Amino acid sequence: MFxxxxxxxxxxxxxxxxxxxxxxxxxxxxxxxxxxxxxxxxRVEFKSTFSHxxxxxxxxxxxxxxxxxxxxxxxxxxxxxxxxxxFPSGGNQDPHLQNATSSLKVFLLHIGxxxxxxxxxxxxxxxxxxxxxVVKTLSTSxxxxxxxxxxxxxxxxxxxxxxxxxxxxxxxxxxLIICRLVMKIGPVRNWVYxxxxxxxxxxxxxxxxxxxxTTDSPSSDPSPRLWRATSQQRLRSLDTFRGLSLIIMVFxxxxxxxxxxxxxxxxxxxxxxxxxxxxxxxxxxxxxxxSLSSMLRWGSSKQKVLWKILWRSFLLILLGVIVVNPNxxxxxxxxxxxxxxGVLQRLGLTYLxxxxxxxxxxxxxxxxxxxxxxxxALQDILPFWPQWIFILMLEVxxxxxxxxxPVPGCPRGYLGPxxxxxxxxxxxxxxxxxxxxxxxxxxxxxxYQHPSCNVLYQTTxxxxxxxxxxxxxxxxxxxxxxxxxxxxxxxxxxxxxxxSRFFIWSVVMGxxxxxxxxxxxxxxxxxxxxxxxxxxxxxxxxxxAFILLLLMYYLVDVKRLWSGTPFFYPGMNSILVYxxxxxxxxxxxxxxxxxxxxxxxxxxxxxxxxxxxxxxxxYLLYRKKIFWKI
Numbered sequence: 267m268f269x270x271x272x273x274x275x276x277x278x279x280x281x282x283x284x285x286x287x288x289x290x291x292x293x294x295x296x297x298x299x300x301x302x303x304x305x306x307x308x309r310v311e312f313k314s315t316f317s318h319x320x321x322x323x324x325x326x327x328x329x330x331x332x333x334x335x336x337x338x339x340x341x342x343x344x345x346x347x348x349x350x351x352x353f354p355s356g357g358n359q360d361p362h363l364q365n366a367t368s369s370l371k372v373f374l375l376h377i378g379x380x381x382x383x384x385x386x387x388x389x390x391x392x393x394x395x396x397x398x399x400v401v402k403t404l405s406t407s408x409x410x411x412x413x414x415x416x417x418x419x420x421x422x423x424x425x426x427x428x429x430x431x432x433x434x435x436x437x438x439x440x441x442l443i444i445c446r447l448v449m450k451i452g453p454v455r456n457w458v459y460x461x462x463x464x465x466x467x468x469x470x471x472x473x474x475x476x477x478x479x480t481t482d483s484p485s486s487d488p489s490p491r492l493w494r495a496t497s498q499q500r501l502r503s504l505d506t507f508r509g510l511s512l513i514i515m516v517f518x519x520x521x522x523x524x525x526x527x528x529x530x531x532x533x534x535x536x537x538x539x540x541x542x543x544x545x546x547x548x549x550x551x552x553x554x555x556x557s558l559s560s561m562l563r564w565g566s567s568k569q570k571v572l573w574k575i576l577w578r579s580f581l582l583i584l585l586g587v588i589v590v591n592p593n594x595x596x597x598x599x600x601x602x603x604x605x606x607x608g609v610l611q612r613l614g615l616t617y618l619x620x621x622x623x624x625x626x627x628x629x630x631x632x633x634x635x636x637x638x639x640x641x642x643a644l645q646d647i648l649p650f651w652p653q654w655i656f657i658l659m660l661e662v663x664x665x666x667x668x669x670x671x672p673v674p675g676c677p678r679g680y681l682g683p684x685x686x687x688x689x690x691x692x693x694x695x696x697x698x699x700x701x702x703x704x705x706x707x708x709x710x711x712x713x714y715q716h717p718s719c720n721v722l723y724q725t726t727x728x729x730x731x732x733x734x735x736x737x738x739x740x741x742x743x744x745x746x747x748x749x750x751x752x753x754x755x756x757x758x759x760x761x762x763x764x765x766s767r768f769f770i771w772s773v774v775m776g777x778x779x780x781x782x783x784x785x786x787x788x789x790x791x792x793x794x795x796x797x798x799x800x801x802x803x804x805x806x807x808x809x810x811a812f813i814l815l816l817l818m819y820y821l822v823d824v825k826r827l828w829s830g831t832p833f834f835y836p837g838m839n840s841i842l843v844y845x846x847x848x849x850x851x852x853x854x855x856x857x858x859x860x861x862x863x864x865x866x867x868x869x870x871x872x873x874x875x876x877x878x879x880x881x882x883x884x885y886l887l888y889r890k891k892i893f894w895k896i
Contacts, residue, residue: 392421427523427867431874501754503818504552506830509837509884510814511545514538516847517877520856523870530731532722533683534793536806543609543796544743544807545814546840547616551744552815554621555751558628571625579618581896586610590848606712607704607732610844612740620744627652646749646756646767657745661801664738668798671699681798685723696729700798704733717797729797736799743799746775746808750815761824765816772812779806836884842894843880855879 396419518539522528586608669679676695684696713730757763782802783790792802821828836843856876860868
C-alpha cells in the first residue's frame, strides 16, 4: 500500500492514492485529489518485486503558508535510465506507482511550475518497511523546502531465508561427506552392504572396490531410439557444467524465491537468471564437437550422422512448440495463439546449424592434432577457417539487420525497450529490428506476450526473447562452445595446454565485451542484453563460460577433487529434466498453496524443494541407467 497526503496549516488539502500489489509491479487504483495540490505521478523502485499491504509511505507538507503552487514528485533511479518523466502541473487524477526490481536511489520533489532546483533525497527503502516523507516550507514563498524521511516501521532483512537455505544445504553436504569418509572404512562398508543386500555380502567383501562393478549391475532396457545407456568415455566436467546450468535454470524458472537477482533483467544488464541459457548453449556446442568426432571415428557415414542431426533438431523444435509452450496460459492451444519461437526451438535450430557446419567442414585428423601445421599454436583454429568465415558472415548479417534495417516509427539501430523507455519517445519500438522482424514474419499472436521489459517499461507490443534475429547470436554462442570442444580434441590429454587455451579465449572474449560495452551498462556501442542476445551478451557469457569450464575441467577431470555431484546427474538427463520441470511446474510436490504469497521464505522453500526433487529424480534415473537422449 502506498498512500500520500499533503496539507499546509489550517488550509490543508490532501490527495491520496492506493496501490494494488501485483507480481512485479504496483499499479495505482484510486486517486482523490484536492484543489490545492496537483496529484503527482511517481515511479518508485524497490530491490524486490514485492510490495506489501503493510508497507506504506506518507507525504505531508507543513509550513506557514498553504502551498498554492503545483507540487509533484518524481523518482530517479540509476537502474532505470531515461525514464524519469517531467510531470506537468494540473490536477492529474491518474497517479502511477511502479515497483520494479531495483533499489530506489533518489527522490525528487518539485514545487512550482518553473522550479529548476528540485529537492533531492537519496535513500534506500528496505522491504516491508513503513516510511514517511515530511516536507516543510522554510519561507513564505513556498519555494524553499526541506525534506526528511521518517521510518515508521523498520524493514526486514529479506536475505535471511537465503542464509538459512545456505546453512541447511551446507549441513546436508557436510553429512554426505562424512558418510562418504566413513564408508571408506572396510568393516563399516561391509556391514552396510550386508544390511542392504545380504545375498551378495560375500561378493561385495571379496570385490576389489567393495561395491558392484558396472558389469555386475543391472542393465537398463536398451531401446533402439530414445532410451539407451550412456557411454563410459565421457568428460564428467562437461556433464557437470551442463547440470549446473540446468539446475539454476530450473530454480529461476520456478521463481527463484522471488528475489530480483533471480529474475531476468528488464532490459540491459545481467542477473543470475541471464547466465544459464547461454551456458547451456555453450556446452551444447562443446558436446557437438566431441560427439560428432566420436561417431565419425567409429565409422558412421556423414549421411547417417546428418540424418541424426536433422531428426534431433526436428524433435527439439516439435517438443518446444507442442509441449513447452507458454501461450497455453492464454487458453487451449491452437494456431491462433501458438508461440512459434521458444527455448527448445532455438536449441533445435542452433544445434542444426552448428552440427551441420561441423559435419560439412570437418577434416580427418584435424581434431586430433595429427595434421601437419605450419602454426601448431593455432591447430584448433586454422584447419576450420571455412567455419569461421561462415560464422563471421552470420554476425555481419546480424549487425546489418540490427543497425541498418528501417523500422517504421523507430530510429534506425534502436536497441531500447520502447514503452516509457527513452522518455516514451518510441512507445512501440520494443527491441528495434529484432522485434519488428518477429512481428512481421511470425505475427504478434505467435510470439511471447509477456516479455521481461513489460512491467518496468510498460511496453505495449509483444516481444520474444527467443526470436528470429537473436538466433544468429545463439549460433555464435554454440560455435564458441564448439571451439572449446576442438581444444579438448586437439590437445587431448595435454591438460596445461587445454586450460591455458580456455583462459586465453576467456580473456579475448572479455576484451571484446569491454570494447563493445565501454565497460558500462547503458553507454556502450552494443549493451549487454539478454532479450536481444546482443553480441556483447554472447562475448560476456562466453568469457564466463570458458573460465567456468576451465575450473570444472581442472577439479573434476584433471585433479579429480570433485566428482561433479550433484550437478552431474541432471547433466546426464538434461532434456528430461528441462521438459519435466516445465510440464509438472504447477503440480504437487513441485508447487503448493502458500500461506503468505508475499513471503520470500515460503517462495524460496517451494522453489528449492522443487529444484532438489529434480536433482533426486535425475540421480535415481542415473542409478537405473535410464538416459533420455534425443
